[in-house]
Amino acid sequence: MKNKYSIFALIKNAFTYHENWQRAWRDPLPKKEYDVVIVGGGGHGLATAYYLAKKHGMKNIAVVEKGWIGGGNTGRNTTIIRSNYLWDASAGLYDHALKIWEGLSQELNYNVMFSQRGVMNLAHNLQDVRDLKRRTHANRLNGIDSVWLNTEEVKKFCPIINTSPNIRYPVLGGTLQKRAGTARHDAVAWGYARGADAMGVDIIQNCEVKNIKRNGDSIEGIETTKGFIKAKKIGVVAAGHSSVIANMVDLKLPLESKPLQALVSEPVKPIIDTVVMSNAVHAYISQSDKGELVIGAGTDAYVSYTQRGSHDVVEGTLKAILELYPIFSRMKMLRQWGGIVDICPDASPIISKTHIKGLYFNCGWGTGGFKATPGSGDLFAHTIANDEPHKLNADFNINRFVSGDLVDEHGAAAVAH
Amino acid sequence: MFLINCPYCGERDQSEFSAGGEAHIVRPKQPTELSDDQWAEFLFMRKNIKGVQFERWNHAHGCRKWFNMIRDTSNDKIQAVYKMGEKPPIK
Amino acid sequence: MPDWNSAIKKIDNDAASVNTKHHSELFISEVEPIIKLNLRGKSRDFLSMVGKILNIILPTEANTSTNNEYITALWFSPDEWLIFKNNVTNRDTEEIKIEENLFKNISQKKLGSVTNVSDQFVLINIQGKNVYELLSSGCPFNFNDFKNKKGAVTQTILNHTDVIIYNEEINKINLFVRRSFSEHLWSWINDCASRL
């Protein structure tokens, strides 16, 4: 049993100079065989393992991670959480996640700092207005708290936005989802890892999958840098590297892995207390609890696994930021980085079985996977445990690319997140 | 920012180019004879290789010519460029 | 008879029909519309037909140009060229003659294409010591060799706008920009030039 975290635990441990805190998770060697091996120790993978153990009573589970947990897109994103998606399928999926977010700190006994400070999406041209209103109407009917704001209301909600009608692409209004917000990204991975570990899940870091061993149409296990691990089921949650794993079993996925960049400014006192996104001028921004402005850029158009994108993208994003927030011109970029995002043609994810028995994929989250972490883990766990999808992820199967029944969030999410 | 050697114009900054995805995915000559699966393979399925990838680029803000590039996606190193219709200089 | 209008709104109300602007070590002027034709073709017959009609050999070396007394031809790609008159002449008659002659002998004979793009592009002339300081404020192209090479041509981007730059003489360039972009670029060029 793990120590419970609380203010009392902190006070108690202060007397022993904090020398007696337990490990948040063990550092086990891989066993010979697991019922389920999750490939990828990011938020989604750890959450999957957590829910497999918690909701489906599975005990013999491992998460293998080639680096350190949370070191991929989980630790590189701009932490935006929202569920105001256009299509019913997406709204169902992301709002399922949002509902879990709302009690996640308590569930995990780990403060993931989920901050419901609202997410605003701005409209800059008439088509934006139509699209965003369409989304707001759909959200309302789907029970998602999204409202349309006119320009004055936008200004009122976030006074530092330049809403002058004389700028190149004036703000014509926007939508607001108040339940949306941000969370502390690292804490999500750590919290799930701690929770999963407590239920016996083996989290094995620095363990890279080199090959997947299969016997005809079913899988047998994985070859790793720490040896062969036998597995009844394998759930792949490798984000940008999904295709690399898929290629091991000659499975082609409708994915392209592209660089996505983000940056933070130096920390300053609170100046913006919500999240503002703008598709038309490609910028989104929030301020972290440390005071840094967290700014996301777009993806580059080419495939790359380097975790580095081109400077033009960063320049373009900051250009848009200064158009909307000219007060930030003297702020300084402190750090800039890139992640690798795997993008589906319809900008929606895949949470699906494959034609290979025992092999499951959870991928294609593109630029916006963080927000779905708890929901994605829950639904993927369901899919693996029951060998069939939950109704909330039934539409996100691989076969949709054959039938043509896409969940096209492209129009509504040129810049997702 | 890559420095790309356009096979027609010479070395230029990446900002003059646009990327066009994987190369040598030939549009089927008789699409009507393909199954939905086969058509989906052409339309959507990609190798998305980490390593040496063959891809298409367009010198969009220069000569407007499309050409092929061999690039290692694990380090972004461009290994060769060649014109449409030409055989790849590297296997 | 309709009048022609510059694409660039005249801010200085002087008498000249085109915009001009002086800066330190820079003189920037708009060139009155002259005939510009886009030629496309791949075959040898195409090249020789153009040569015969215009009395000019189209440049086949990348990023170069050729010219004669009347006409300059810029290389765009292995099968695309821009030709333009060196001087403003009687637009309404002479232009049509050249174009129709080429069109008849090239396009209609299936040797290639001939397209009038006289007003597709606005031509801006920039000269002075600071030409390349100005260009490198918004253009990723490496002008180190270009600037010493009379007749050199490049298609590139200047302040996010597609442009064609032709090295007419040392420290004197012709810049072609699409008409709808020209006022914006003109404004950017002058803003930039005022600070060099």
Add this chain to the structure above:
Amino acid sequence: MSENLRITNNKFIDQTTTISFKFDGKTLYGFKGDTLASALLANNIHLVGRSFKYHRPRGIMTCGSEEPNAIVQVGNDASMTEPNARATEIELYEGLDASSQNCWPSVNFDIGAVNNFFSPIIPAAFYYKTFMWPASFWKKYEYFIRKSAGLGKSPTEPDKDIYDHRYLHCDVLVVGGGISGIIAAKTAANNGLNTVLIDDKNYLGGTTLFQQNECFKINNSYSNEWLKKEIETLNSIENLTIKTRTTLAAYHSYNYLLARENLTDHLSSSKKKNKIRQRLWKIRAKKVIIATGAMERPLIFNNNDRPGIILSTSIKKYIDYYGVKCGQKISLFTNNDSAYETAISLINSGVTVNSVIDIRDKTNSLIVKQAEKLGIKIHWKSTVVNTNGYKKINSIEIMKLSDDSSGVIGKKINEECDCLGISGGWTPRVHLFTQSGGKLKFKDKDNVFLPDKSELDQISIGSCNGDFELDEVIKNSFKLTNKFLNLNNNDYENLEIISSKEIDKKNIWLLPSDKPLGKTKPFLDFQNDSTAKDVKLALREGFKSIEHVKRYTTTGMGTDQGKLSNMNALGIIAETTGVKMGELGTTTFRPPYTPLTFGAIVGRNVGEFFDITRKTPMHDWHVENKAEFENVGQWKRAWYYPIKNENMHKAVQRESKAARDSAGILDASTLGKIDIQGSDASEFLNRVYTNTWSKLEIGKCRYGLMLNEDGMVYDDGVTARLGENHYLMTTTTGGAANVLSKLEDYLQTEWPELDVYLTSVTDHYATISICGPNSKKIVKKVIPDLDLTDNNFPHMSFKNSMIGKIRCRVMRISFTGEHSYEINIQSSYGKSVWEECFKAGKEFNITPYGTEAMHLLRAEKGFIIAGQDTDGTMTPVDLQMDWIISKKKYDFIGKRSLYRSDTIREDRKQLVGLLTEDPKEVLEEGSQIVAETNKQPVEMLGHVTSSYFSPNLNKSIALAVIKSGKKLKGKKMFVPMENKTINVIITDAIFLDKENKRLNA
């Protein structure tokens, strides 16, 4: 100014020019050439800020860009204030007004310091363990957490300064103007290579510039005198460009580098005006030589964070370069020889050096011998176990190290001091190298990470490459440069160099104290208040990766990005876990090297230059006639033309009515136009459009629909057959560039066998569209020679003609359903012909209409707008445009996708018309349609894509896409709004003139 802290024989800064400045409201004085830090120290001000978490007093610690503590707010003007500026980098100027940050009410008395009291219960990452109960309180907790976060304050008004960009292409870029950079730059440039040398300081020479010591001599001169002569020769070298005050910010792949040049920050406000503040250089270098030197590290011991504790070599720079004494009685604490150079400089300037505390056993390098000769007291094999003094250090406690150095022994010595210099050895500045993708190797002997393998054409030289001794620096810099540039230069071959050499090296990453670790405060990251204890806590809790430790403890996440703390943190992890440092690896250094203003990154692309504005030839006319504009892509399109106080609705109603009642005129110049020639032009169109083109007569026009390969509608427009092998295609305004590039792609990649040429002529033509029952009369007046009879010039045909001596092409096509003409003329004449049309139409009350009325008019006729009525999920069948899909053609782009299992479904969303029960009720575009009102949740069947009040039908009309819409005509549906539900009836999508009578009227 406290005179006694300045020495007057200093040669580097201008002590004859006094500059007044303000710090925390107090007026102070410094000299020209001072930094804010040196001027503050000269005024005996050490306390300049408070730390992030515990609000502990913080003083100036370094003299450069790695400064973690002395970060200040510059200026208090709402638009020009700058947060988090480093006092060590700010050049003093008249009127500089700086203040300390993260403290309230003042740096001297800071309420936030109460956190220091709570520090026992708020170790690293405590927030993950608490604030969870009750759940609803997190918002309140967070409010206070956020309030206490952040350092400086953001400006609150737009920046008035200007920023700029410049591209630079060179053969060799040398980064760093210290001794090795100078040698490299000179060698390169003297051999004909176009070379650029940049340095972030306002002078060249690095630390050698003030290294005047018997132990360091070149050709019998002091090393600094020799270097000065070298610098003097640089100006005469032809191929060499020198940029000072220029910081290399980012090193990207393909030798693409960004450098920021500061142009005005050091000038007084009157001199800054109208000048570019910062310029971002975008450098493309064939070869890069990194000569960025090394940084001194602090030592990690109990209470090592007090104001007055300064890096040893910074103390040396303050005395030798700025002529400022950091104290009167200085102690030095070191693990290497550098502190001895400082001690000697201090003694030579008349400052008392209490002692040097050295963790090593006795060593006898040249410099140490010299120090001993000067009588400097040295505590060998000793450590500082504690320091005292809250706002400024006043004494230190020294003890001997045990034999194995793991603890302390013997008697504690108390030494009074007003400043403690510390030196924990040197860290090569490998940041740029790693940014560029280079891999590091660890050199155990020196405890340093050094450049190893790189993909790019670059080298590192000097101390950033691990050469720390003067003779090695010179010889190796020169040798490596020669080899890298393939040169046979011998300029620096035969120098006679005297250099003290460090003999002993020793590192104890966390120095022992006489107290248990839990009771000590050994700081690692001074800005974020993370201590060695925090790192150990993280390790205990299982955060083993260096990245985990960093994120868990926030070590290295301050504004110095771990420049001072990273190596020490790694060392402590290595010591604690027993893993070798080389195996741990470092955290990734990310760009920029030092923080870079958003302004510099964006440059001039703000305000009017944020994005290109495209204008039509008639734009000025629209402006003169008070048009409101709509942004369509980069185009400005006339949206509507209000008369007097008309609002948009009234203007659009008037314009739409006039267009049907008499005549309307529209600027359609923005539509994309592509000239298509070649013997396979017809075949090409067959493949890119869904309908058949080969049989279109010359002189005729046809509407075409273009799909994506996935079968979804992509673009549409009218194409005219100008000749046997010649077409003119029109595209949507927004789609123009994409359509051309897509068509080129197919031509060049898939169908190279087709003889087709595409040339954009969008800008070449102005397009004037005149519609309405009187349009014919107006066109007749403008072009009298043109035979406009229906027989000669029917709908969907065009004629070439002349206006005066200018050629024009008139097309009889219609997007409004009215009898309508489009005049295409060379753009230069567009405005003039437009005005003529207007003049000719005056008697018919010709009315200019904008895009909004155009949208309304076409909706009355049920014409779609690609992008408004389609969203990338609509096939032509969904749009009920089955008629446009050729059944005969074997293939066209997107055809196969129309026959997939999902696309052939009959219950897909289909385009229909909608009429509201109340004809006055106008639906909101984007509103959703349902079949039942009393259910929650309820299935959404579709949505409204276009909706208007039609003045011509005197009722509200709308287009919508609805599931199985085709079959549902006549059915009643509901549009639920926030506060009401609107009843609608599904109808045909054509509301007006189904028989096309008006077209032919």
